[in-house]
Amino acid sequence: MDAFYASVELLRRPELRGQPLVVPGTAIFSARQRAEPNPDDGVLMSKLLKILPVSLLVGALLGSLPNAFARDWKTIQASGTLTATTEGSFAPFNYFENGKLSGFEVELAEAVAQKLKLNIDWKPLPFDGQLAAISQDRFDFAISSHGYTEARARAVDFADPHYCTGGQIGAPKGGPLTAAALKGKSVGVLLGSTYVEAARKIPGIGEIKTYKSEPEVFSALLSHKVDAWISDRLLMRATLNRHPEAGVGMGDPLFVERVSMIMHKDNPELRAQLNRGLAEIIKDGTYARLSQKYFQADISCH
Secondary structure (H helix, E strand, O other), X not given: OHHHHHHHHHHOOHHHOOOOOOOOOXXXXXXXXXXXXXXXXXXXXXXXXXXXXXXXHHHHHHHOOOOOOOOOHHHHHHHOEEEEEOOOEEOOOEEEEOOEEXXXXXXXXXXXXXXXXXXXXXXXXXXXXXXXXXXXXXOOEEEEEEEOOHHHHOOOXXXXXXXXXXXXXXXXXXXXXXXXXXXXXXXXXXXXXXXXXXXXXXXXXXXXXXXXXXXXXXXXXXXXXXXXXXXXXXXXXXXXXXXXXXXXXXXXXXXXXXXXXXXXXXXXXXXXXXXXXXXXXXXXXXXXXHHHHHHOOOOOOO
C-alpha cells in the first residue's frame, strides 16, 4: 500500500495539475475530442500505469481539471453548501435507497452540516478513488468509513472519529473463521481498504482478491470465488442480518479501527468546524439516535 499513497502524493504535484491525460479505451476523452494526441501524453501515461491502479487514474483525470473545490472555511460558509463525497454502496453506512443517498454516515454528515448552518451537495465516488479526489481538492470532505492509518494521514487530514469498529472474518458454514484457518485460503476484500493490509499480514494466507464494492465481495463469497471475506464487523453483521439464508458466519476480529471524515491537508478551520458539528450532535443526542437506528447499539469511540 505504500505505492498507493506515494501515487496520491504524485497526483498532488503541481506539475500534474492541468495535464491532459489520455486513457486508451475509456469514454472520458474520446478519439474525436483528441484527434491530434500529444506524444508526451503517452510517455506520462506509461509512467502512471506502472504505479497507479485504474481507480487512481480516475483521480488523475479529476486532478487534471481546474481546482473547483479548494475552499477555505470562509468560502464554504459564504456559499452555504459543503461539497461531499461518499461511496453509496457500503450499507448501512452509505447506500442508495430509491435513488437517494441514505445510511448512518449520510444522515450523520447532514446533521453535522445542519449544526454548521450549511447544506450538503453529495457527489458519490467509488471508495478507492476518494483519497486521490480529496488530495486534488475535488470535494470539501469525504465520509465513507475511512479508518485512520499513518499512511493515509500523510495524504489527507482526519476529523475526530465518528465511530469505532474493526476488521472481521466471514465465511460459509465449515469455512475458515480464524486467522490460522485462512492459511492457503483465498479471501475477498474491498479495494483500497485497510482490510487489504490486514489480509496481507495473516501468515500463510492464500490469494487476496480485491473488489470495487462490498456487495461484489459478498457476491464472490456466495458464488465460491473466494473462501472467506474480510470486512467491517458492523457492515458484515448488517449484511448477514439481511441475508440469513446465505449461511455465512462471523469469525474472529482482526483489528480495531477508528473511522473519521477526511479532508484536504492544511485546512485546519474546516477540520475544527466539522469536529464542532460532530461534538454538538453527540451532545444533543442525535448521534445516539442514529446509532440505535442503524445498529441497535452505541458504535461511538467514547
